[in-house]
Amino acid sequence: MLGWSLVFFLVAIASAALGFGGxxxxxxxxxxxxxxxxxxxxxxxxxxxxxxxxxxRL
Structure with a gap:
């Protein structure tokens, strides 16, 4: 689940950099x-x- 969170975070950063605010x-x-x-x-x-x-166990 943490992996999916990171994927969506990276998509958000890439989208923001390209100007896709929504x-x-x-x-x-x-x-x-x-x-x-x-x-x-x-x-x-x-x-x-x-x-x-x-x-x-950590």
């Missing part, structure tokens, strides 16, 4: 949403491993 804004919004979903899943995963008694 596409750049949409891609940046999607990248932002995917990044926060990734962070939420990471925190949930770490909490579940701590509650199970296993040390987190």
């Amino acid at each position: 596409i750049a804004g949409t891609a940046a919004g999607i990248a932002k949403i995917l990044f926060f979903i990734f962070l939420a899943l990471l925190v949930i995963s770490l909490l579940m491993q701590i509650l199970r008694g296993k040390p987190p």
Whole structure:
């Protein structure tokens, strides 16, 4: 999921550089949403491993 977030971020940067404001804004919004979903899943995963008694694997 983090990979998709980076892809949309790069699409947003390329679109903004070429002057496509609407596409750049949409891609940046999607990248932002995917990044926060990734962070939420990471925190949930770490909490579940701590509650199970296993040390987190990073």
